[in-house]
Amino acid sequence: MYVLDTNAIIYYAQDDARVIEQIETLFVGNVPLYVSAASVIEAFSPSSLPQKEREAIEGILLGLTFVPIDMTIARQSAS
Numbered sequence: 849m850y851v852l853d854t855n856a857i858i859y860y861a862q863d864d865a866r867v868i869e870q871i872e873t874l875f876v877g878n879v880p881l882y883v884s885a886a887s888v889i890e891a892f893s894p895s896s897l898p899q900k901e902r903e904a905i906e907g908i909l910l911g912l913t914f915v916p917i918d919m920t921i922a923r924q925s926a927s
Contacts, residue, residue, distance in 0.1 A: 850874060851882045852912060854890040861891075861904035875911055883912040884921070 852871070859867040874881055891905050915921075 849880045849882065851884065851915070852887065852908075854887045857883065857887060857891045857905055857908060858901075860908050861901040863904075871908070881912045882915050883909065884915045885917045888914070 856867060856871065860871055871881075888909065892902070897905075
């Protein structure tokens with residue numbers, strides 16, 4: 849099981865070959881992949897995000913399990 853952070857998602861969207869290879873290996877191996885609400889917010893936060901990257905982010909998110917943020921997670925993340 850892996851939780852992808854914002855950087856992994858952004859590098860994937862920017863066609864970083866090393867990140868793409870690692871993530872696709874996980875997809876092929878049917879490894880459970882998760883993404884937090886915070887990472888989704890951060891990935892889409894630049895208002896100048898190129899359309900190609902926005903589409904790539906949308907695409908990778910389809911293969912991830914979404915983890916919402918509750919109070920416990922928010923507090924633990926802050927420490």
